[in-house]
Amino acid sequence: GIQVEQSPPDLILQEGANSTLRCNFSDSVNNLQWFHQNPWGQLINLFYIPSGTKQNGRLSATTVATERYSLLYISSSQTTDSGVYFCAGVNRDDKIIFGKGTRLHILP
């Protein structure tokens, strides 16, 4: 099955900083989603992005399917951005495979 690798595994930033999170996948995926898991464990949908670029406020994402990676950009970080960010790819069998996540901690 496909492997999904996320980097960096951990990231500590000062409030106001920008960051880039990366997701590499080992094989073609039909689909890709980015999630934010808040401290209460809820997975919140950020982007549904099989290809191209999308923006939503301070967040944007780019997926380059031909090169098997996706990037999540967070600008002007806030403490509420803290948590774990997951990317997940969908393989040919409609199975969604998650990476291990990037743990982001924004310091006030």
Added chain:
Amino acid sequence: GAGVSQTPSNKVTEKGKYVELRCDPISGHTALYWYRQSLGQGPEFLIYFQGTGAADDSGLPNDRFFAVRPEGSVSTLKIQRTERGDSAVYLCASSLGPTSYNEQFFGPGTRLTVL
């Protein structure tokens, strides 16, 4: 409309007991997924329903785990003879159709603790 809901939010049980976890998907979503998330890990796929049938149950760890979706809406994950290693957060998700072409939405999870 309402999102995916899961009950109970927390379940504490003793080793060897039987538990049932419930998932209520978003209305109209035909696809339903169960995942298990251990501490510090990403969610791991357990089983996928398309309608009433299990389209893929390859992620169920052993035959103590079983899931049903008799009317194509609510689903129940059943765990027999629970073991301490079953302790985890069990997540449910739903999508309009197959997730290759549809966005998946998650419920808040059920935290299962086996003593």
